[in-house]
């Protein structure tokens with residue numbers, strides 16, 4: 001499973017790259033708004049550091065204006081994938097952009113029908129938001145399972161990005177289901193490497209090593 005970092009923060013992106021855990025990055029307007037740099041300079045810098053795709057979100061609401069905005073985003077760097085919220089206008093824009101060879105990440109996906117329509121429109125990625133479904137008492141990961149089954153049924157090669165991941169279990173379940181990509185916030189990425197028994201084990205080894213050193 002590829003790991004994308006769900007952030008627009010350069011320090012976090014550099015840190016994940018050092019760990020060898022950076023297959024791509026996903027941003028959204030909320031994440032970008034937390035950073036101090038101007039939008040285009042920030043995206044350019046992220047794209048320079050990240051070896052894989054960097055999702056950049058469109059905020060226009062009509063197909064024509066989404067296409068225009070997406071083309072501008074795509075000009076920033078070769079590895080930009082444009083993020084488009086699923087809706088009728090977004091589907092129309094996705095068809096045009098995918099035919100032009102611009103990669104689209106269809107975002108804010110909360111149902112299997114939305115994912116299937118986006119795939120048929122030619123999107124490269126769909127992003128089901130699991131945490132936000134859990135927030136309203138739905139099983140977010142059930143959606144991922146349904147989407148994977150449907151894409152498999154029809155041999156669709158749209159990649160599934162499990163998004164709105166809130167904790168390590170989302171990540172592990174995504175991998176067990178065979179999701180293509182998990183996009184994780186930096187705080188979750190750090191948790192993925194941790195285990196209390198590992199910490200206890202390290203502490204014990206260090207204590208015993210002190211005894212060896214004294215001999």
Ligand code: G3P
Pocket residue numbers: 006026028129131132163164165183
């Ligand atoms: O990739 C989508 C993600 O940024 C949304 O996460 O935690 O705001 O639901 P969250």
